[in-house]
Amino acid sequence: MAGSALRRLMAEYKQLTLNPPEGIIAGPINEENFFEWEALITGPEGTCFEGGVFPAKLVFPSDYPLSPPKMQFTCEMFHPNIYADGRVCISILHAPGDDPMGYESSAERWSPVQSVEKILLSVVSMLAEPNDESGANVDAAKMWREDRAEFNRIAEKIVRKTLGLS
Amino acid sequence: MSTIGIQQLFREERFPTGWRLIPLLLYSPFGLLLAFLRSFIGFQVLLAAAFVPHVSFIKSMILKTLCFTLGIVVREECEEKCDESAQVIVTNHISMLDYIPIHLLSGCVTPGRWDAPSAWALSLKSWGHGDTLLANVRAHLSNSETPVLIQPEGATTSGTTGLLKFESWPLETATRVQPAVIRVWRPAMADIAVTVVAASELWDIFFYLFVPFTVFTVRYLNVVELHKDETPAHGMERIEAAVAQDLGIRTTKFTAKDKMEYEKRYLAELYRPVAIANGAAALRLQPTGAQLLRMSNQVKEVLPNVPLDAIRRDLARTWDVDLTITNILEGLVPFVPEGQGPAIPTRSQRPAPDQMPAASSSRKTVQSGSLTFQERKAKMIEEARKKYIEKHGLQLSSSSVS
Numbered sequence: 015m016a017g018s019a020l021r022r023l024m025a026e027y028k029q030l031t032l033n034p035p036e037g038i039i040a041g042p043i044n045e046e047n048f049f050e051w052e053a054l055i056t057g058p059e060g061t062c063f064e065g066g067v068f069p070a071k072l073v074f075p076s077d078y079p080l081s082p083p084k085m086q087f088t089c090e091m092f093h094p095n096i097y098a099d100g101r102v103c104i105s106i107l108h109a110p111g112d113d114p115m116g117y118e119s120s121a122e123r124w125s126p127v128q129s130v131e132k133i134l135l136s137v138v139s140m141l142a143e144p145n146d147e148s149g150a151n152v153d154a155a156k157m158w159r160e161d162r163a164e165f166n167r168i169a170e171k172i173v174r175k176t177l178g179l180s
Numbered sequence: 181m182s183t184i185g186i187q188q189l190f191r192e193e194r195f196p197t198g199w200r201l202i203p204l205l206l207y208s209p210f211g212l213l214l215a216f217l218r219s220f221i222g223f224q225v226l227l228a229a230a231f232v233p234h235v236s237f238i239k240s241m242i243l244k245t246l247c248f249t250l251g252i253v254v255r256e257e258c259e260e261k262c263d264e265s266a267q268v269i270v271t272n273h274i275s276m277l278d279y280i281p282i283h284l285l286s287g288c289v290t291p292g293r294w295d296a297p298s299a300w301a302l303s304l305k306s307w308g309h310g311d312t313l314l315a316n317v318r319a320h321l322s323n324s325e326t327p328v329l330i331q332p333e334g335a336t337t338s339g340t341t342g343l344l345k346f347e348s349w350p351l352e353t354a355t356r357v358q359p360a361v362i363r364v365w366r367p368a369m370a371d372i373a374v375t376v377v378a379a380s381e382l383w384d385i386f387f388y389l390f391v392p393f394t395v396f397t398v399r400y401l402n403v404v405e406l407h408k409d410e411t412p413a414h415g416m417e418r419i420e421a422a423v424a425q426d427l428g429i430r431t432t433k434f435t436a437k438d439k440m441e442y443e444k445r446y447l448a449e450l451y452r453p454v455a456i457a458n459g460a461a462a463l464r465l466q467p468t469g470a471q472l473l474r475m476s477n478q479v480k481e482v483l484p485n486v487p488l489d490a491i492r493r494d495l496a497r498t499w500d501v502d503l504t505i506t507n508i509l510e511g512l513v514p515f516v517p518e519g520q521g522p523a524i525p526t527r528s529q530r531p532a533p534d535q536m537p538a539a540s541s542s543r544k545t546v547q548s549g550s551l552t553f554q555e556r557k558a559k560m561i562e563e564a565r566k567k568y569i570e571k572h573g574l575q576l577s578s579s580s581v582s
Contacts (some may be wrong), residue, residue: 020506020509021502021505021506021509023504024502024505024509025502025505028478028501032478039553039556039560040558041553045485045551052553052557054557054560056560056564065564065566065567065568065571067560067561068562069557169212173568174231174568175566176561177561177564178561179565179566
């Protein structure tokens with residue numbers, strides 16, 4: 015099975031290399047291991063994360079694309095849908111049936127028709143519009159709802175950190 | 181009884197490998213010239229054979245000229261065992277032209293597939309198949325003194341590993357049979373196999389014309405006589421064993437039909453990737469060079485340390501980028517990795533506002549040299565930082581925050 019997963023990953027990498035979505039690059043950390051990728055995501059313009067370049071790690075299962083990859087930011091993040099350790103909590107990364115929060119519609123779940131590119135684009139829109147019902151980071155969600163100015167200030171700090179400008 | 185696989189009975193590669201290829205390459209200009217001249221002469225001779233009177237003296241002259249043009253040299257061994265009263269000659273089968281040396285030595289005729297006007301000169305008789313063939317051979321033997329050559333394997337082998345199973349019908353035509361063993365030798369500088377698995381006869385003939393000469397050694401074995409109350413099949417087994425023993429190889433249970441099946445499978449295997457990519461391949465039956473270039477660049481971007489010519493070789497078979505990537509990853513494509521090239525191919529760092537077409541982007545890749553993934557990352561961060569400072573600087577001056 016790993017053979018078809020590898021083939022699929024190679025094809026996706028090829029696609030991402032040929033037609034990269036704006037502000038995103040992704041690829042295997044090491045060509046020897048196509049099951050571990052690194053991605054850089056630029057914070058979307060007009061949001062509190064604007065201008066930041068956020069590194070993340072993607073780990074693919076051997077039965078990819080039947081199972082979704084796992085994604086984890088490797089920089090400091092403060093966001094309602096990102097755990098303190100950087101793990102990303104969005105519906106596209108969850109297979110239908112495993113729903114830790116119990117409120118995701120299965121339409122936006124992981125399925126083999128999704129792709130790395132779609133995941134990364136979803137993460138970009140997640141950065142732009144946090145889902146404050148998700149409890150991945152309760153403090154961030156609460157601050158997002160109640161003290162947006164403070165949230166923006168923390169986000170700004172993180173953006174600078176990712177650029178080495180703190 | 182036999183542990184020989186059918187694939188071991190035949191040669192797959194026509195040409196020698198390794199350093200032995202060098203003399204062949206040096207020889208090849210002469211070979212081509214020789215082949216050209218010989219094919220010209222050979223064609224004239226065959227043409228002439230169709231019109232001259234059917235006289236045995238002319239026939240032997242034509243055969244000798246053909247032998248000369250084909251570069252066939254005949255050696256005879258153990259002539260003392262040759263018994264001319266045995267009208268049926270049975271040999272192993274090495275090449276499609278095996279019958280020519282035997283014809284020269286014994287003046288025999290052969291059931292052949294040719295029905296051309298000049299076939300008489302080659303002593304080929306179109307005698308049909310199966311029972312018709314058997315009847316025709318019997319009729320010939322009762323009416324004529326001319327011996328008949330039969331190659332009971334029904335198909336060629338390399339003659340170095342094992343024999344195909346002998347058919348038993350030659351012993352149904354006569355009770356006394358003259359077995360003989362054929363060996364083929366070509367000089368070391370042009371050591372090209374006389375035939376290979378699934379070879380076309382035209383290529384076989386071409387290489388007869390190409391090499392300086394081909395030596396056929398015919399070695400007679402003791403005449404085999406069918407004992408009373410011995411079946412032809414059993415008698416044939418004795419002949420088979422004798423031939424195998426003389427060649428120093430083994431007998432097998434494979435038949436000419438098995439060989440046909442094997443050749444079919446071999447060809448199917450050879451073109452397997454095309455069969456898988458059938459749908460796509462059908463759409464682009466005649467891909468252009470530009471297409472091949474574009475596809476090989478796509479593969480190259482994914483696997484930068486694979487040389488382009490290795491990629492192209494496989495693409496020429498598959499016509500499918502993904503399939504070729506898979507083949508390379510699964511180690512089906514032999515290649516020498518290119519030096520410490522970039523681990524990962526480059527892309528222009530800032531995607532153009534409108535998306536660039538793939539072709540122009542890959543050209544850009546070639547021009548701008550290659551960047552590793554790490555370099556691409558560093559560049560992306562650097563650019564974002566500059567942009568941020570620029571923007572932030574503006575903000576600082578306008579709103580004087582922090």
